[in-house]
Amino acid sequence: MRRLLFVLSAALVLAAGWLATPANAGGWAMTYLDPLPDRFQPGTTYTVGFWVLQHGTHPFEGDLGKTGLRLTAADGEVMTFDGTARPEAGHYVTSIAVPKGTWKVEGIQGLFKEHDVGTLTVPGGLKINPPPQDLRGDGKDYWGAIRPPGFPAGGTADRVAAAPAPASALVPAPVSVPAPAGKAADEAAGFPPYALLLAGLGGAAVTLAGVRLARRRPMDETPADGKTDTITVSG
Template sequence: MKKKILTILVMVAAALAAGALPVSAAGNWAVTYLDPMPARFAPGTTYTLGFWVLQHGNHPYEGDLGVVGLRLTGEGGKELTFPGTPLPEPGHYVTAIAVPEGSWRVDGIQGPFEPHLVGTLSVPGGLKVRPVSTDLVLGGGKDYWGDIRPPGFPRGEGAAMKAAAAPSDPAPAAAPSVTAPATAPVAAAPAPSGGSGVPVYALLIAAAGGALLTLAASRLSRRGRREPEPPVDEGRDTLAFPG
């Protein structure tokens, strides 16, 4: 019986931890970077745009990403989706867009990963790119590209991305470059992390779960032990009470 209860407690704690941690904290995120954009977008004009979908913000996904593209959301929730077509370079795609007049939120569609907020497009006008967060960063790794490569990625294995300010309307819009490959989506504010790179809230949840399990095991252990009966002193006087 005690083993069953402990098993249930472990399952509950694991479920709570899994539910409390966002997908990004588990390492399952990607970032959409844009190739240099036109300086100005006009209503109803066709533009061909290149973009990169990189897992953890620094390497191509190993496998079939499925559907990728750019999704524009305008006033009243109107959506325009432009599917991407793979290019020869790993993680590189291209799409053609034609957008009506208005202000549009631009999201990168990234297959099994959550959409990545790229920025805001004004038509007529330019694209204002939202800078990529660098609070959750994985170190640089293998260099996957030749001359054609994501904006801001220098040559060399393990090299860090070059620092540059994100462009704003009406300057040409390109992917924001940061001091290191970014690994967290910007749609939500990043959580603070400890020295190991694990978010503090994850450490707190793990500590709370461990304390809960320790307390439960201690209580079950005490319940399983019966307190010994006090010894009987046969040498003590026996008192008899008349009925």
């Protein structure tokens, strides 16, 4: 009987310990990448910073364990790049060099399950998977000037974290530039002053020619009084 009770107690302790681990107690994490190069080239070394955040909003308190980035090709080839902790909570960095191809990128998150970051095309860029929409913080600010992308300073309770877009997807919005002071409105609209001047001179020339033609009497026109002028040339 005592042996049976001992076995049951040990089983309960093991089960409690298993349920208490982050991966089995409802805990989960996300990997956020720092801003990336516009384009990745085969065999080129790149330094990539990334953040591992529990529930996508805050760093894990304690020893998280091994972190890094795992890249898997369509043919099954796997490359793992270990992360090195930075001074900021939850911040890590690694260096990668990737051959040509299409690679699935996962974040290795220690005690937590791997996070599916996105798809990297080499040569090309990284297409990041969208995060869950409901990522609300707890009102605390865990970082200083160096912080995860999408996390504003202040630590407000309604903070919503968002994964960063690849640099290649960031396109500046068009900016309207007003015409410099002293310029005519038509110049700002794309008509240079000399074009208007030439148009004005051409119109004036046509008008003057019309007036001269109107004043000029035709050679075969007979005066209204029936008289003709006689020109005598002495010699």
